[in-house]
Amino acid sequence: MGKSISVGILFSLILSSTFAQEVSPYGKFQQDSVMIGEEIQYSLSVRYPKEWKVIFPDSTHDFAPFEFYEKQYFPSRTDSTHVFDSAVYRLSTFEIDLVQQLQLPVYLLNGNDSTIIRSNTDSVLFKELVVQVPDSLKFRENLSFQVVDYAFNYPYFMLGLGIFIVLAIGSFLVFGKSIRDKIKLYRMRKAYEKFSLQFERGIIKIKQSETNTALIEEQLVIWKKYMEKIEDRPFTKYTSKEILQMGFEQELKEVLQNIDMSIYGAIDSEEMHKNFEALEDFTLVRYQTKVKEVKNG
Structure with missing residues (x-):
């Protein structure tokens, strides 16, 4: 057994050396x-x-x-x-x-x-911005008359600060969840609008060059990065097989297989843009689902 492993390692090293040449x-x-x-x-x-x-x-x-x-x-x-x-x-x-x-x-x-x-x-x-710092600083004296402000009224300041804090805490307890939900929904909407615009531009480019693997790979990364945000899972580190195992096999199996064959198998498709249009539709459904989850709390 040990001899077989050693031979396998030696073969891999020889193969890697051959490729490197x-x-x-x-x-x-x-x-x-x-x-x-x-x-x-x-x-x-x-x-x-x-x-x-x-x-x-x-x-x-x-x-x-x-x-x-x-x-x-x-x-x-x-x-x-x-x-x-x-x-x-x-x-x-x-x-x-x-x-x-x-x-x-x-x-x-x-x-x-x-x-x-x-x-x-x-x-x-x-390239450093600050090349040398002096060992000591020279101060210039100024003996001219300077107007000094009156003492600050700390008791009134502390009273006002206390009232403000109480009102802020009360407002947060009463309206906090609603405010947080609105902020979250706003951020989700802006993120989806940005993704949708960028993704649509990518689909247009792919329509013009259906077999450009660099464009296809770049478009797939854009989709994975956005899915990371709404699903809170590391999509950019997942393979297509791992993504399907998350419960999306019915919607994405054929789409991701077509994209993988184009990137890694060099199998050209004259209608590659349709796979990304399917991804775009799937992403819209997932975004709408997440919005409903936030609203229903």
């Missing part, structure tokens, strides 16, 4: 330095044999010490034997390390499994 992802920052909170662009490119399937990391990947904003994917370029893919990531950092590094992987699909191949490590310098 054929696929060498290259990552690079588009500038040499960055300030805290400033946006910076990072490019990732890879060249690989035409018969292979390679996927770039998306918004669910951990970009630490950087924060992810957006991914821009470029159309593949091919020759007789190889494919060249590239993407640009918009990032920012709130860390203060003087040198900050990033290394991103690409995923080589092997049937139901995948092999991780990492790019080179690139660095960017953190």
Whole structure:
């Protein structure tokens, strides 16, 4: 048994080494330095044999010490034997390390499994806003006459503050739940309107390019992020199978299977936008259900 495991591990190492020789992802920052909170662009490119399937990391990947904003994917370029893919990531950092590094992987699909191949490590310098702080401060004397305000009437202030606190607590006890529900419903409505507008734009783009896997993957992430908010579950970390196991198999099984086949199986569909229209209808029903739950308390 132990010998079989050792042989399996050795085979995996040899296979990974072989892939690494054929696929060498290259990552690079588009500038040499960055300030805290400033946006910076990072490019990732890879060249690989035409018969292979390679996927770039998306918004669910951990970009630490950087924060992810957006991914821009470029159309593949091919020759007789190889494919060249590239993407640009918009990032920012709130860390203060003087040198900050990033290394991103690409995923080589092997049937139901995948092999991780990492790019080179690139660095960017953190630009400090305050370079030097003086050891001591010099104060300037001012002996001119200054008007001083009268003493503050603390007893009246404390009395008024006490009355205000009592009224606030009383109002909260009487109207608190109603106020909280209205605030929650308002936030839910604004979040859904924002999602609906963004999702509708994505469907229009997919109608224009039904086989663009980058667009399809980006649209699926937008849907998962919104579902996280209304269902309070980590949809962005769930696979399609795990989502269906939450009780949505009847509504979503065929839709999610079609989308997965397009992203991971490279199976084109001339009516891919209809799957996202079905997701849009499903999301509206879930939003309306959550609104009723809040109103009925």
